[in-house]
Amino acid sequence: MSKSDWNSPEALRRIARRNASERRFKMIGLGAIVLSLSFLALLLVIMLKNGVTGLDWSFLSGSDSTDATVAGVWGATKGSLLTMAVTLLLSFPMGVLAAIYLEEFAPRKRWIEWIEVSINNLAAVPSIIFGLLGLAVFINTMGMPRSSPLVGGLTLALMTMPVIVISGRNAIKAVPPSIREAAYGIGASKVQTTFHHVLPLALPGILTGTIIGMARALGETAPLLMIGMRAFVATPPDGLTSPSSVLPMQIFLWSDEIDKGFVQNTSAAIIVLLVFLLAMNGIAIYLRNKFEVRW
Amino acid sequence: MILTGVLLAVFGLGLVGWFAARGRARLLYTGRGSMHSMPAYHGWHMALWILVPALIAWGVWSAIMPGLIESTVFANPVAASLPTDPMTLGAVVAEAHNLASDPSAVAFHAESQVLVEPIRAAQFRFGLIGALLVVVVAVAGGGYGFTRIRADFRARTQVERAVMALLLAASLMAVLTTFGIVGSLVFEAGLFFKDVSPIAFLTGTHWSPASTMGANINDNFGAVPLFWGTIYIGAIIAMIVAIPLGLMSAIYLTQYATSNVRKWLKPMLEILAGIPTVVYGYFAALTVAPMIRDFAASIGMQNPSTESALAAGLVMGVMIIPFVSSMADDALAAVPRAMSDGSLALGSTKSETIKKVLLPAALPGIVAGVMLAISRAIGETMIVVMAAGAAARLSANPFETMTTVTYQIVQMLTGDQEFNSPKTLSAFALGLVLFVVTLILNIVALRVVKRFREAYE
Numbered sequence: 001m002s003k004s005d006w007n008s009p010e011a012l013r014r015i016a017r018r019n020a021s022e023r024r025f026k027m028i029g030l031g032a033i034v035l036s037l038s039f040l041a042l043l044l045v046i047m048l049k050n051g052v053t054g055l056d057w058s059f060l061s062g063s064d065s066t067d068a069t070v071a072g073v074w075g076a077t078k079g080s081l082l083t084m085a086v087t088l089l090l091s092f093p094m095g096v097l098a099a100i101y102l103e104e105f106a107p108r109k110r111w112i113e114w115i116e117v118s119i120n121n122l123a124a125v126p127s128i129i130f131g132l133l134g135l136a137v138f139i140n141t142m143g144m145p146r147s148s149p150l151v152g153g154l155t156l157a158l159m160t161m162p163v164i165v166i167s168g169r170n171a172i173k174a175v176p177p178s179i180r181e182a183a184y185g186i187g188a189s190k191v192q193t194t195f196h197h198v199l200p201l202a203l204p205g206i207l208t209g210t211i212i213g214m215a216r217a218l219g220e221t222a223p224l225l226m227i228g229m230r231a232f233v234a235t236p237p238d239g240l241t242s243p244s245s246v247l248p249m250q251i252f253l254w255s256d257e258i259d260k261g262f263v264q265n266t267s268a269a270i271i272v273l274l275v276f277l278l279a280m281n282g283i284a285i286y287l288r289n290k291f292e293v294r295w
Numbered sequence: 296m297i298l299t300g301v302l303l304a305v306f307g308l309g310l311v312g313w314f315a316a317r318g319r320a321r322l323l324y325t326g327r328g329s330m331h332s333m334p335a336y337h338g339w340h341m342a343l344w345i346l347v348p349a350l351i352a353w354g355v356w357s358a359i360m361p362g363l364i365e366s367t368v369f370a371n372p373v374a375a376s377l378p379t380d381p382m383t384l385g386a387v388v389a390e391a392h393n394l395a396s397d398p399s400a401v402a403f404h405a406e407s408q409v410l411v412e413p414i415r416a417a418q419f420r421f422g423l424i425g426a427l428l429v430v431v432v433a434v435a436g437g438g439y440g441f442t443r444i445r446a447d448f449r450a451r452t453q454v455e456r457a458v459m460a461l462l463l464a465a466s467l468m469a470v471l472t473t474f475g476i477v478g479s480l481v482f483e484a485g486l487f488f489k490d491v492s493p494i495a496f497l498t499g500t501h502w503s504p505a506s507t508m509g510a511n512i513n514d515n516f517g518a519v520p521l522f523w524g525t526i527y528i529g530a531i532i533a534m535i536v537a538i539p540l541g542l543m544s545a546i547y548l549t550q551y552a553t554s555n556v557r558k559w560l561k562p563m564l565e566i567l568a569g570i571p572t573v574v575y576g577y578f579a580a581l582t583v584a585p586m587i588r589d590f591a592a593s594i595g596m597q598n599p600s601t602e603s604a605l606a607a608g609l610v611m612g613v614m615i616i617p618f619v620s621s622m623a624d625d626a627l628a629a630v631p632r633a634m635s636d637g638s639l640a641l642g643s644t645k646s647e648t649i650k651k652v653l654l655p656a657a658l659p660g661i662v663a664g665v666m667l668a669i670s671r672a673i674g675e676t677m678i679v680v681m682a683a684g685a686a687a688r689l690s691a692n693p694f695e696t697m698t699t700v701t702y703q704i705v706q707m708l709t710g711d712q713e714f715n716s717p718k719t720l721s722a723f724a725l726g727l728v729l730f731v732v733t734l735i736l737n738i739v740a741l742r743v744v745k746r747f748r749e750a751y752e
Contacts, residue, residue: 022646101462122472122473189455270577274570
């Protein structure tokens, strides 16, 4: 076989083989995605099939009950809203302030690195560990009421804060130095520059990160299990310290019931939870597209 | 009650102080450059002088007030009739406090009734004293702040210093949380290790904390089966699912998909990461586990159980796919373009370039991503709680039930609560192990990623 004879049958066969393996590889890649997404589709279809008939007004406005036909999600939804309110009120200001400090003011010193390392690690600590912290500190040491939205919100706030700090830092980093220099140029102090110019420009990015962090907190069950939010609560909570359940916990509790009617209830509650999460993520994407400036 | 009300008053005072100081500072303005700070900064300076000392005073008083009330009530002659047994005494006092704040509360001890009036009186008296103290401190602070308003007073510098202190305090919260986690885990685990030897805990192979039988408590707390279950489900089964699917998805999305296709597929893949774990757990228990049980029966297993390691691991793997995919995505993007261009120029096909050039070059980044994925999988709780089962056993059969560290933590801490039994405390020891392992995985992975980025810069 001459070296440059590309038309010899042997060379053609080899090229065909290589092209076939190229196509095969591409198909495997596409197949991986399709398989993952079909799993998602299967999950959604099964939940819809089981739950959509259970979604009516009495389900949305009722509270937990031992009778599957009268049980509803409003009690758990209200608990979730109260818990999320506590989480947001604590983690958002703290997260934003910490992000500002670390990005704009922190001296490059050893102990600042400690703060950064601990924030990055906290973001990766399993959520159940935060539940253990909440149980040991908030309930056993400080004596706060068990299974209340207050303790749940505090625990989730500690978990959400690192997420907000990290996304906040990225948003602040993305504001170009020219903005800061223009403010310094007309005599603004460093604090004025940060709060009047950098923060407003970084805010859409911070809000996007916050909503995503809150969505994660809303779906979280394990840490709340640790602080005792699994009690049977038949009335919606009327305050931050009264016993309450939250949506994911309600799903968990119903999933344990033997009565067949609760299969429908569980799936319907999952639909409600997913609608909330989808709405939050939708808002985050909308904010990002609408306000994000590409510098 | 009074103490809560006085907080509102203090904030009202702060607001008034803000306007008063700003108004006064405005009067000082005589033209460009006549003042160091803008009037609003004088307002903030004054408001801080009112709020900060008053809030400190409020905090201190709320901390010492319960003790003062207690001692006054016990000094009261009616307290002499109370039971001396400390347990009952505590219950009576707690009931009396409940009755004092809410007359309709239920009381099981008749003695608590007599304490209600003294408690109410003491609460009123000390509340009033505290409220007066807080107001006096606020007014004094405000007065001092007001006298400092001058044209050349550097109010802005002062306010900015306070802002900096606030920013620093917020960042220290993260360190405080870390210390809180480490401190509480180490403390509670220390109590556990007083009863059970750490070596028996880490190397023993028999886990049955519920049984109080057996002469040696050490024999019941061998955690190796839990570690094995955790590794088998989270690091083996889940990764067998997640690594190929996640890696191939990332390769397809970054190397083959057109930008339009990517724009749609990538967010859809990320939805998988956004679904709450309790939903996955329910899906695993409702759909996947029965399917696996039927499959196990069809290949000849005797009495396969509904809960199985395979069901939990499989669903967990699916949950991790987007995570592995985005980590692989980053690792592939960090490989310099020149490397794949060189390979393509030599005549290799795209898939050959990916397999022989891109993947080896991106390997450290991908390995680090897998480590992070494992650390996430072994800390995952709800899926294993709902689908993996409770039996601690050392087995390599994926159709058997298996338990994990997180499952046992949940198991130990929900149910009857007697807080200081070794059974409950073992949850904290398990939590400590979990925390240390995930921490090591994360630190090593982040270091590898950093090294790997630097290598191509």
